[in-house]
Amino acid sequence: xxDHIIEKAVExxxxxxxxxxxxxxxxxxxxxxxxEEAIHKIYHLxxxxxxxxxxxxxxxxxxxxxxxxxxxxEAKEWIKLLSPWPVTFVLRKKEHVLDALTxxxxxxxxxxxxxxVAKKLLECFGSGIxxxxxxxxxxxxxxxxxxISEEWHTKVGTMLDGGSCEIGLxxxxxxxxxxxxxxxxxxxxxxxxxxxxxxxxNFSQLSNxxxxxxxxxxxxxxxNQLKVLTFKEIDSFLMQSKKNVTILSFTKPKYFKPIVYxxxxxxxxxxxxxxxxxxxxxxxxxxxxxxxxxxxxxENEWQPIHDRLIRxxx
Ligand code: TXA
Ligand code: MG
Numbered sequence: 021x022x023d024h025i026i027e028k029a030v031e032x033x034x035x036x037x038x039x040x041x042x043x044x045x046x047x048x049x050x051x052x053x054x055x056e057e058a059i060h061k062i063y064h065l066x067x068x069x070x071x072x073x074x075x076x077x078x079x080x081x082x083x084x085x086x087x088x089x090x091x092x093x094e095a096k097e098w099i100k101l102l103s104p105w106p107v108t109f110v111l112r113k114k115e116h117v118l119d120a121l122t123x124x125x126x127x128x129x130x131x132x133x134x135x136x137v138a139k140k141l142l143e144c145f146g147s148g149i150x151x152x153x154x155x156x157x158x159x160x161x162x163x164x165x166x167x168i169s170e171e172w173h174t175k176v177g178t179m180l181d182g183g184s185c186e187i188g189l190x191x192x193x194x195x196x197x198x199x200x201x202x203x204x205x206x207x208x209x210x211x212x213x214x215x216x217x218x219x220x221x222n223f224s225q226l227s228n229x230x231x232x233x234x235x236x237x238x239x240x241x242x243x244n245q246l247k248v249l250t251f252k253e254i255d256s257f258l259m260q261s262k263k264n265v266t267i268l269s270f271t272k273p274k275y276f277k278p279i280v281y282x283x284x285x286x287x288x289x290x291x292x293x294x295x296x297x298x299x300x301x302x303x304x305x306x307x308x309x310x311x312x313x314x315x316x317x318x319e320n321e322w323q324p325i326h327d328r329l330i331r332x333x334x
C-alpha cells in the first residue's frame with residue numbers, strides 16, 4: 021500500500037471523517053476514537069442502535085495502557101497468550117474514554133489487528149480507531165473491499181484496499197474484567213481452545229452480555245432466507261422442490277438442476293471461515309432464492325461457523 025493513501029486516510033480521520041480499512045478478520049468502518057461526532061457518524065451510517073458499543077483498534081499491545089486501567093495478572097497472561105490471534109479484549113476503561121464508544125459501560129472492547137494495512141494506518145494515526153464491521157447493521161460483514169455498499173462510497177473519507185481478509189470471521193471477544201468469559205467466538209487454533217477450556221473458560225454458553233449486537237439471535241444475515249440442512253435433507257428437498265435455490269455444500273447435490281445454483285464449500289474449518297461471507301453474498305446476489313447450507317461438522321474448530329450460520333438463519 022502506498023504511503024500517500026495511508027496519509028489520506030489519516031487526514032480523513034483527523035478531519036472527523038470515516039474510513040474503510042481491512043483487518044485480518046473483516047473490513048472495519050473506522051473513526052477517530054476520541055472524536056464523539058465522528059463516532060456518531062458510524063452509528064448513523066450503519067443504522068446501528070446507539071447502545072451497542074464499538075471496538076477500539078490500536079497499533080501495538082503497549083497502546084492498551086492508554087485506554088484501559090487495572091488489568092489483573094491473570095488477564096495480562098491471557099492477553100499475552102491470545103495476542104497473536106484475532107482477539108478483542110474487554111477490559112476496564114480509563115476515565116477519558118467516551119461513553120459513545122462503550123455504550124456508557126465501564127468496560128471497553130479493544131483489539132490490536134495484525135493486517136499490515138491496519139497496522140500501518142494505526143501507526144501513522146498514532147491513536148485509537150473505533151470500528152465496527154463495515155456493513156449495515158444485521159447484514160453480513162465485508163471480507164473484501166468490493167463488498168462495501170456502493171451507497172457508502174461517497175459517505176466515507178477514504179477506503180483502503182487490503183485484498184480479501186485472511187480469517188473471514190469477526191474476532192473472538194473475551195471479557196477479562198473478571199473471570200474470563202467468551203462473548204463472541206471467532207477463529208482460534210484448536211490447541212488454544214483446548215487450553216482455554218482446561219482453564220475453565222466456557223465456549224458452549226456464550227456470555228449473555230447485554231448490548232452485544234453480535235449476540236442477538238438474528239445477525240450476519242443474508243437478505244434471502246437461509247436454512248441449514250444435512251446433505252440428505254438437501255437432496256430430498258431438491259427432489260420435490262421447483263424453487264430457485266442456492267446450495268452451499270461440500271459436494272455437488274445429486275438432484276442438481278438448472279434452477280439450482282451450487283457453491284462448493286471448502287472442507288477445512290479455516291478455509292470455510294475464509295469463504296463463508298463471500299459465498300453468502302454471492303448467494304444473495306443470485307436474486308430471490310432460498311439458501312440451503314449443508315450442516316458443517318461438529319468439531320470444536322467449526323463452532324464459530326455454526327454460530328454465524330445459526331444467526332444467519334434466525
Ligand atoms: O473482527 C472484528 O472484531 C471486527 C473488526 C473490524 O475489528 N469488528 C467487529 O465489530 O466485528 P462489531 O461492531 O461488528 O462488533 C463489536 C462487538 C459487538 O458485539 C459489541 O457488542 C462488542 O464488540 N463490544 C463492544 N464493546 C463491548 C464491551 N464493553 N463489552 C462487551 N462487548 C463489547
Ligand atoms: Mg458487526
